[in-house]
Amino acid sequence: MVIDTESHVIYRLFPQNTNPGRPMTFRASWHEFNGDLFAAEMDRAGVDHAFLISYDAEDILWYLTTIQHATMEDCIAGRKYTLQAVKKHPSKFFWFATLKDPRRPDSDALVKADIDDGALGFKIFPAYFPLALTDAALMRVFRTCIETNRRIILSFEDPAPPTTPSFSQYFEQLNRVLTEFPGLKVQVNHAGCVDPLSEAAAGILDVVKRHDNVILSTAYLGMVWDDRWEYPYERYLARLKRLRDEVGIEKLAWATDWPWLEEFFSYPQSVDCIRNHASFFSSEEKDQFLGLNAWRFVEDLVPQYRQARIFQNA
Amino acid sequence: MVIDTETHIMYFARNSRTNTHSSRVNHLTWHEHDADLLVQEMNVAGVDRAFLISYDAEDTRWSAEHLGFAMEDFAGGRKYTLQGVRQFPDRFYWFNTLKSPARYDVCSQVDRDLADGAVGFKLFPAYVGATLTDDAWLTVLKHIAQKRAHLLISLETLRPPESHSLAQYVEQIHAVASSVANLSLALLHAGCVDPLTEDGRLIAQLCAAHPNMYLSTAMPGAIWDDGVEYPFRRLLSRVERLCTTVGPERLMWATDWPWFGDCFVYKQGIDCFRNHASFLTPDLMRGFLGGNAERFVGRFASAEQPSQESLRMKGT
Numbered sequence: 001m002v003i004d005t006e007s008h009v010i011y012r013l014f015p016q017n018t019n020p021g022r023p024m025t026f027r028a029s030w031h032e033f034n035g036d037l038f039a040a041e042m043d044r045a046g047v048d049h050a051f052l053i054s055y056d057a058e059d060i061l062w063y064l065t066t067i068q069h070a071t072m073e074d075c076i077a078g079r080k081y082t083l084q085a086v087k088k089h090p091s092k093f094f095w096f097a098t099l100k101d102p103r104r105p106d107s108d109a110l111v112k113a114d115i116d117d118g119a120l121g122f123k124i125f126p127a128y129f130p131l132a133l134t135d136a137a138l139m140r141v142f143r144t145c146i147e148t149n150r151r152i153i154l155s156f157e158d159p160a161p162p163t164t165p166s167f168s169q170y171f172e173q174l175n176r177v178l179t180e181f182p183g184l185k186v187q188v189n190h191a192g193c194v195d196p197l198s199e200a201a202a203g204i205l206d207v208v209k210r211h212d213n214v215i216l217s218t219a220y221l222g223m224v225w226d227d228r229w230e231y232p233y234e235r236y237l238a239r240l241k242r243l244r245d246e247v248g249i250e251k252l253a254w255a256t257d258w259p260w261l262e263e264f265f266s267y268p269q270s271v272d273c274i275r276n277h278a279s280f281f282s283s284e285e286k287d288q289f290l291g292l293n294a295w296r297f298v299e300d301l302v303p304q305y306r307q308a309r310i311f312q313n314a
Numbered sequence: 315m316v317i318d319t320e321t322h323i324m325y326f327a328r329n330s331r332t333n334t335h336s337s338r339v340n341h342l343t344w345h346e347h348d349a350d351l352l353v354q355e356m357n358v359a360g361v362d363r364a365f366l367i368s369y370d371a372e373d374t375r376w377s378a379e380h381l382g383f384a385m386e387d388f389a390g391g392r393k394y395t396l397q398g399v400r401q402f403p404d405r406f407y408w409f410n411t412l413k414s415p416a417r418y419d420v421c422s423q424v425d426r427d428l429a430d431g432a433v434g435f436k437l438f439p440a441y442v443g444a445t446l447t448d449d450a451w452l453t454v455l456k457h458i459a460q461k462r463a464h465l466l467i468s469l470e471t472l473r474p475p476e477s478h479s480l481a482q483y484v485e486q487i488h489a490v491a492s493s494v495a496n497l498s499l500a501l502l503h504a505g506c507v508d509p510l511t512e513d514g515r516l517i518a519q520l521c522a523a524h525p526n527m528y529l530s531t532a533m534p535g536a537i538w539d540d541g542v543e544y545p546f547r548r549l550l551s552r553v554e555r556l557c558t559t560v561g562p563e564r565l566m567w568a569t570d571w572p573w574f575g576d577c578f579v580y581k582q583g584i585d586c587f588r589n590h591a592s593f594l595t596p597d598l599m600r601g602f603l604g605g606n607a608e609r610f611v612g613r614f615a616s617a618e619q620p621s622q623e624s625l626r627m628k629g630t
Contacts, residue, residue: 024354025580031345040338044576229581230589231544264579267339268542276543 003294006255035085054082062128102137118308121151130164133173171203195222219257232277317607320568324390349398368395376441434464440477446486469506500528508535518559532570545586
């Protein structure tokens with residue numbers, strides 16, 4: 001069982017037509033990365049399932065505007081587009097929706113709609129709102145997820161203190177959330193978005209060590225990709241080893257963030273670098289890392305997911 | 315100067331929309347790979363120029379049909395490629411694929427292509443049922459030599475008795491290279507014989523007999539058994555073997571872009587050598603990645619000689 005715990009399908013990002021300066025080697029700027037392509041990539045790479053995370057352009061507007069100096073029109077993707085792929089490949093994709101600003105008056109209804117449709121949980125970019133993780137609006141969402149047995153995927157991307165909390169503040173808030181909601185199962189993407197080889201990683205590592213209800217997803221670790229094209233990505237592997245040594249294999253889950261980094265590696269390379277080159281993992285550890293830990297994260301949800309509303313008329 | 319000695323541009327090949335056995339993971343089955351994209355890939359990889367080889371659907375029909383495809387499953391060709399060449403005249407050396415003289419006035423086509431800027435031609439002998447020592451083909455090859463153009467031969471997809479065998483073609487190439495003066499010749503895919511096998515001797519002997527013959531090294535031996543496992547140790551071992559048997563001064567780096575897009579990112583196609591071909595000294599590396607190709611394609615402009623170091627490396 002191999003599961004990719006972070007992936008997306010995208011029609012266009014920073015389209016070439018309106019962003020002629022974008023390199024064509026970033027192919028999402030000019031061609032589609034849809035569910036059929038991803039399913040074919042998974043098949044050839046021997047990947048059974050993927051957490052397929054949908055976001056509308058408005059969900060990542062912070063990133064588009066403050067990081068990329070782009071606009072909402074530069075992300076063509078979203079919930080409906082993703083659900084097309086999910087419906088077409090129901091045995092492959094586990095759908096997660098991205099939470100919209102929980103302060104919106106219609107937030108509860110939107111959350112309920114996603115849950116009713118079958119979302120296994122919600123991805124949250126707290127800095128993009130921007131909100132503290134312990135904000136009352138988010139705490140309400142966490143309660144809803146416990147009540148409905150849904151998962152939370154957190155990504156602490158692009159904080160900008162003082163407008164947003166800092167990484168260390170977010171990690172401290174995560175500790176409080178996990179303490180207050182021991183029944184809430186949480187995945188933290190990009191291993192917390194701080195470089196595991198840096199001292200700053202101690203904050204997230206300490207939290208993960210303290211709680212049983214959190215795992216680290218490991219695409220683009222610490223939002224650093226300094227191996228570029230040089231497979232098998234020794235720096236990435238070094239970061240993984242550090243994580244395993246610090247938090248234990250049972251807290252780690254493999255991920256690619258496909259297709260964001262496809263200009264640097266083919267999809268099979270992203271799993272083969274583990275299979276063939278993560279010599280610091282035992283065979284059993286590879287099995288846990290590549291899929292079993294992720295499966296445990298969602299296993300009890302899968303039977304009802306198969307009956308979800310999104311599949312009823314598929 | 316870094317030169318990729320085998321590339322192509324196309325709308326698509328082995329169309330995955332109409333062929334369920336053609337996987338989308340090779341992107342050339344469903345989206346365009348145009349000159350803009352190739353140039354940007356070259357820029358990222360630090361590649362200055364490329365041999366850009368055009369073929370029309372009919373030129374590769376033999377291979378396509380053997381693989382269950384039809385002419386309609388390839389879209390691209392001479393006109394399309396020429397657009398790319400004209401868009402980036404400083405980046406590409408254009409080679410067009412030869413058609414059969416049994417069906418066309420190939421010498422006239424050669425003249426037309428040269429007038430349009432071609433520096434040479436590609437020939438798939440099996441695809442056009444060529445016997446290179448026939449009068450018709452000798453006429454074409456002599457014409458190419460007289461025009462001081464270059465010839466790339468690819469011995470792909472031989473199916474004896476439908477086509478000549480490898481040994482027969484090697485013999486024909488030897489005869490042609492011996493009899494046609496000033497024929498500037500390179501074999502693609504290192505002659506389409508696995509250098510690690512006994513048959514590799516055929517190409518080594520052919521090269522030994524013809525000091526001006528070069529080998530382009532995309533998918534040497536027409537074999538790709540490294541999968542996605544960068545730095546492609548089997549590829550490296552084949553090129554290393556060729557360094558010994560043929561000599562590094564005869565070898566030219568190539569990727570056959572975009573055909574291997576499912577196996578490696580373009581940058582990996584060169585970094586596997588830059589960063590991992592420890593059998594090449596810096597001087598030999600420069601020759602392999604571009605200097606030898608520069609000498610091949612520029613031989614009619616200046617007759618540079620291989621470096622003494624590269625001659626020593628040959629070791630034969």
